[in-house]
Amino acid sequence: MHEINKQAEAATGKALEFLAFTLGQEEYGVDIQKVQELRGYDTVTRIANAPEHIKGVVNLRGIIVPIVDMRIKFNLGTPSYDQFTVVIILNIASRVMGMVVDSVSDVITLSPEQVRPAPEMGALLDTEYLIGLGTLDERMLILVDIDKLMSSSDMALIERATL
Template identity: 80%
Template sequence: MTTHSTQSAIPIHGESLEYLAFTLGHEEYGVSIQKVQELRGYDAVTHIANAPEFIKGVVNLRGIIVPIIDMRIKFNLGTPTYDQFTVVVILNINNRVVGMVVDSVSDVITLTPEQIKPAPEMGGAVDTNYLVGLGTVDERMLILVDIDRLMSSNEMGLIQQHAA
């Protein structure tokens, strides 16, 4: 298994890692629980002019201006709907606080290295650079997102620009 230069979410040497499982559309995803600061319901956001569509806006979270990103829009998974199940996952990534809108959150799953398979090549349909791999637990399969890579990409630099 390859390792990344960032403090990656790939377990090494038999250690288990915990992932917060969330849904987007019909798929289940996972993000390292170490990056999760808190979970919140979806509230109204302050929209920012000329921001990319996936940046829903910003919220004031205890004095910190937090950009809110809709992952369904980011991953081209159709038009998002916001209801009582919609959750904003507040993440702390490289000392930046970012909110990630997901359809729902289910639970925290512990995965061992043996339960994580490399992400298959998708032929450009999906950018696999942002994926840690696929985690399997019984009949469940989680698409594990390397949130550090996703949120430190050039595109995400726009978030900071528009939130400032």
């Protein structure tokens, strides 16, 4: 059963809220309940032998927070950091982590009917980390299952790298 179906059942038909952000030309969404805060991109402390998508760590009010660059993670070209670059601080399974995105636009409210399952793309695209596609008027959001993504085996390196 898809994650969105479970969320939709739990909400008994209530609308779901997603923080909309951009990576390259695409617009993505992440469950707003996982978002702790938004910050501008700041210098990070690199960690030796960490994968390329893990930019390093920052000290956020005494908590060491790993920072993941989603453009690198999703192979969306060379990231550039400017005044629009945002770090979304997430709270996932009692762990705090940050993800770097190109920009954040707004919070989108979607009814369960506005969320479609992610199409099966075979080996071309890993849809394991997607909840589905959210449609709102002319907009289409790629809805990321951030719990699954951040707890996946390659992201588990975050824990090892920061311990």
